[in-house]
Amino acid sequence: MPGVVAAHSQRWLDTPEPDRTVAAARPSATVMLLREGADDGVEVFVLRRASSMAFAPGMMAFPGGGVDPRDADPGVPWAGPSPRQWGRRTGTTDALARELVIAAAREVFEECGVLLAGPAPDRVVADLTDPSWDEERSRLLDRSQSFAEMLTRLGLVLRSDLLALRAHWTTPVCEPKRYDTRFFAARMPEGQIADDLSTEAERVAWATPRAILAEQAAGREVLLPPTQVMVEQLAHVDDLDGWLARPVPVHPVMPWPVERDGQLWMRSPVDADGNGLPPGDAVGEGLFPDQTRGS
Numbered sequence: 468m469p470g471v472v473a474a475h476s477q478r479w480l481d482t483p484e485p486d487r488t489v490a491a492a493r494p495s496a497t498v499m500l501l502r503e504g505a506d507d508g509v510e511v512f513v514l515r516r517a518s519s520m521a522f523a524p525g526m527m528a529f530p531g532g533g534v535d536p537r538d539a540d541p542g543v544p545w546a547g548p549s550p551r552q553w554g555r556r557t558g559t560t561d562a563l564a565r566e567l568v569i570a571a572a573r574e575v576f577e578e579c580g581v582l583l584a585g586p587a588p589d590r591v592v593a594d595l596t597d598p599s600w601d602e603e604r605s606r607l608l609d610r611s612q613s614f615a616e617m618l619t620r621l622g623l624v625l626r627s628d629l630l631a632l633r634a635h636w637t638t639p640v641c642e643p644k645r646y647d648t649r650f651f652a653a654r655m656p657e658g659q660i661a662d663d664l665s666t667e668a669e670r671v672a673w674a675t676p677r678a679i680l681a682e683q684a685a686g687r688e689v690l691l692p693p694t695q696v697m698v699e700q701l702a703h704v705d706d707l708d709g710w711l712a713r714p715v716p717v718h719p720v721m722p723w724p725v726e727r728d729g730q731l732w733m734r735s736p737v738d739a740d741g742n743g744l745p746p747g748d749a750v751g752e753g754l755f756p757d758q759t760r761g762s
Contacts, residue, residue, distance in 0.1 A: 468731040479641035492647040496571035497531030530578040538569040540615040546588035547628030573614040579661040584623040593658030636693035637721040676702035
């Protein structure tokens with residue numbers, strides 16, 4: 468278990484079960500922006516969250532955030548798989564699926580200036596270097612415009628076909644702030660540049676999955692369980708377009724805090740490849756049979 472979450476996780480475990488509080492998990496979306504690396508693998512855009520953030524401060528993460536009420540705006544110009552198709556893919560209502568896809572596109576634009584939209588269903592905006600795009604981002608962040616209003620005014624359509632669903636993780640019950648997160652992946656649009664203007668990040672970088680895992684092993688970066696699992700999966704990608712085009716089984720995963728041999732762990736139901744398993748199929752039941760105290 469990452470040290471930065473160990474203290475409050477221990478307090479939660481030490482609290483008698485009837486007195487434990489569990490915060491509601493807010494729907495959210497995260498996007499793994501990807502491009503080909505120099506050594507036949509891929510690189511992913513990552514950021515180190517600012518130490519002032521209420522959730523996962525100082526940890527390495529992908530761009531993303533919670534669904535905003537205005538993501539429910541039905542006026543978002545749309546291209547690609549429909550909300551109904553996304554609803555079947557995400558296992559949600561059509562309405563929530565729409566909000567998740569919109570949140571994914573909005574957050575990646577707000578946080579790193581990458582816009583998954585274009586003037587036509589088969590095109591993507593290629594140049595966002597004009598200062599006016601920074602103003603558009605600022606107006607999204609201060610809530611003076613919605614994503615739907617921005618796209619409509621600029622004559623753009625959201626390209627939902629550029630997103631691929633890859634995972635579904637929910638923040639552990641011991642966390643005071645929780646998210647019910649869908650992890651999406653997308654190829655970095657040609658001609659665009661991911662930047663470091665977000666106030667939520669101390670540092671951003673394009674990095675190979677193996678480099679990220681090496682930094683974690685050396686103690687220089689901290690990854691939450693879903694980020695680590697996603698990075699481990701990305702380390703095996705050698706054909707980016709093929710990987711994005713291939714649907715994968717997605718099941719909800721929620722790590723659970725456990726104490727075993729004097730150490731805190733996050734126990735997660737995943738298979739040997741790091742894929743989430745359906746409820747009741749958790750690997751490791753023999754290792755951590757007690758969900759609150761290891762035996």
